[in-house]
Amino acid sequence: MFMPKGLADLPSYAAFWQHLQEGEFHSGQYLRLGKNNRKVNIQATYNPLKDSSGKVYRVVKLAVDITLQTQKMNEALNRTQAVIHFNLDGTIIEANEAFYKTMGYSPEEVVGKHHSMFVGADYAQSREYKEFWTALGRGDFQAGRFQRYGKGGKSIILQASYNPFYTTSGQLYKIVKYATDITEKENLTNETVSIVRTVSQSTGEITASISDISRSMSGMRESVQSVATQTYSAEKVVGNLQGATETMGEVVTLIDEISNQINLLSLNAAIEAARAGDAGRGFSVVADEVKKLATQTSRSTADIYQKIRDIQTMSSNVSQALGQIRSLVNVVDSDTATIAAATEQQSSMIHNISHNMSRLNELTTSIQS
Numbered sequence: 001m002f003m004p005k006g007l008a009d010l011p012s013y014a015a016f017w018q019h020l021q022e023g024e025f026h027s028g029q030y031l032r033l034g035k036n037n038r039k040v041n042i043q044a045t046y047n048p049l050k051d052s053s054g055k056v057y058r059v060v061k062l063a064v065d066i067t068l069q070t071q072k073m074n075e076a077l078n079r080t081q082a083v084i085h086f087n088l089d090g091t092i093i094e095a096n097e098a099f100y101k102t103m104g105y106s107p108e109e110v111v112g113k114h115h116s117m118f119v120g121a122d123y124a125q126s127r128e129y130k131e132f133w134t135a136l137g138r139g140d141f142q143a144g145r146f147q148r149y150g151k152g153g154k155s156i157i158l159q160a161s162y163n164p165f166y167t168t169s170g171q172l173y174k175i176v177k178y179a180t181d182i183t184e185k186e187n188l189t190n191e192t193v194s195i196v197r198t199v200s201q202s203t204g205e206i207t208a209s210i211s212d213i214s215r216s217m218s219g220m221r222e223s224v225q226s227v228a229t230q231t232y233s234a235e236k237v238v239g240n241l242q243g244a245t246e247t248m249g250e251v252v253t254l255i256d257e258i259s260n261q262i263n264l265l266s267l268n269a270a271i272e273a274a275r276a277g278d279a280g281r282g283f284s285v286v287a288d289e290v291k292k293l294a295t296q297t298s299r300s301t302a303d304i305y306q307k308i309r310d311i312q313t314m315s316s317n318v319s320q321a322l323g324q325i326r327s328l329v330n331v332v333d334s335d336t337a338t339i340a341a342a343t344e345q346q347s348s349m350i351h352n353i354s355h356n357m358s359r360l361n362e363l364t365t366s367i368q369s
Contacts, residue, residue, distance in 0.1 A: 002032040012171030023048045041070040086175040090115040102181045104151035118148045139164040139172050157186040
């Protein structure tokens with residue numbers, strides 16, 4: 001008369017009294033019914049009493065009413081967790097308000113239905129789902145993250161445990177699920193993982209780009225240094241050319257002096273030939289040719305001297321231009337070295353960031369799983 005509906009008909013209840021008749025002591029927390037089917041939770045002991053012959057002749061039960069304590073505990077639990085009770089076949093017995101709020105259903109839409117209403121159609125027909133309830137039917141505890149669907153097909157992620165409940169005689173009679181909605185947390189975690197992976201991938205690409213830039217800067221610096229070396233060599237060649245043109249100018253000046261002397265000599269010869277009359281005509285012809293040769297030599301020498309002066313001017317301009325190029329090359333070389341050093345530093349920093357992001361990716365992935 002004190003048992004909840006259906007429990008008194010279970011074989012386990014009969015076994016419970018059989019054990020008491022055999023003198024076996026029992027204690028624990030029990031759900032019983034008071035007048036007008038009022039639920040009462042008690043902390044109790046069932047104590048078999050024996051006569052002088054050792055035969056049990058009565059059972060004395062000592063009990064404390066813990067209904068209020070249990071209700072307060074259940075209320076606290078209901079505020080923090082969604083709770084739902086199932087028969088061993090998965091049929092829903094009852095649920096608390098937090099569960100209905102989480103899943104979006106009313107009690108009328110849930111009680112008496114099967115748990116499969118909260119899972120996808122394919123999963124409900126799968127071998128895995130059947131084995132899940134088979135394991136619960138054996139009394140196996142189940143816990144973890146579960147993908148479930150609320151009213152309207154709303155996807156919900158639950159951190160939940162499925163807990164087998166036993167009668168006082170040890171018979172499994174129902175499954176109680178305690179669950180917490182972690183959908184928002186899971187979405188945030190997924191978003192975080194996605195961001196971390198994107199950043200990690202980006203830092204990897206940046207690292208590769210910086211490595212390419214670093215190699216390019218090294219090649220560029222080698223090229224700049226090569227240009228500097230060639231410019232220095234060109235300056236030396238131009239310097240040698242300027243020296244050679246100065247020497248050539250001295251030679252031309254000497255030739256010009258010789259030409260003037262020859263011209264003077266031919267003039268004196270012409271005067272002497274005129275004094276000699278007919279006897280000096282042959283000498284006069286030679287003196288004329290020498291004078292022509294001297295005149296041509298003087299003209300050619302003047303042309304050569306002008307060209308040498310032009311070469312000297314151009315050499316001077318080239319030398320100045322090469323000097324400016326060398327200065328610019330030195331500046332570029334210095335800037336390239338600075339950029340290369342900065343690039344190496346940035347590469348080191350990006351490498352550290354990439355390492356940390358990879359570690360963060362591992363951590364967030366482990367949290368997600």
